[in-house]
Amino acid sequence: MSFIDIKIEDITKENSKEFGTLVTDKFSEPSYKDDSYSYFSKLAVNNFTEDVSFSIVQSYKEANGIVPTLEYHEKTVEVLIPTDDVILVLAKGDKVPDIKTAKALLLKKGDAFIIDPYIWHYAPLTTDKVVNTFVIFNCNTSDSDLFKLEIEDKLRAV
Numbered sequence: 001m002s003f004i005d006i007k008i009e010d011i012t013k014e015n016s017k018e019f020g021t022l023v024t025d026k027f028s029e030p031s032y033k034d035d036s037y038s039y040f041s042k043l044a045v046n047n048f049t050e051d052v053s054f055s056i057v058q059s060y061k062e063a064n065g066i067v068p069t070l071e072y073h074e075k076t077v078e079v080l081i082p083t084d085d086v087i088l089v090l091a092k093g094d095k096v097p098d099i100k101t102a103k104a105l106l107l108k109k110g111d112a113f114i115i116d117p118y119i120w121h122y123a124p125l126t127t128d129k130v131v132n133t134f135v136i137f138n139c140n141t142s143d144s145d146l147f148k149l150e151i152e153d154k155l156r157a158v
Helices: none
Strands: 003-006 008-010 020-023 052-059 066-072 078-082 086-091 103-107 112-115 131-138 147-157
Touching: 066 086, 078 086, 086 112, 086 147, 103 112
Parallel strands: 003 147, 008 103
Antiparallel strands: 020 112, 052 131, 066 147, 078 112, 078 131, 086 103
């Protein structure tokens, strides 16, 4: 089995904008703040087209950063909210992923990422321990808007 290694980068608004939206409070002033909490309003806004499902992907370190398949959604944005740091492998491409555009981006606990339609991706990866990532998207996405492809040269986030 051959691998194409992709260097893991810290996610930023700049290096991720071609794939979707980084949701973070790191660059915003709170909409409200007092001694007990800060509230950051409308860091991202989305228009879901049907009932929304809340699911969890559980990632295991035994995957060793290997990406055997990629998937995309034509009509659906996918919101990922990890409970700890995860690696997102993302790529552009029409009916097949353009591996030259692939990036491995480290998404930190406390941030979220919204994957745009037509962006190839894999389940979040972890290198340390089991990590849950909340997945929010249209309720029927997994049944009617999922296009999956096994890739010949597996990607590996390193």
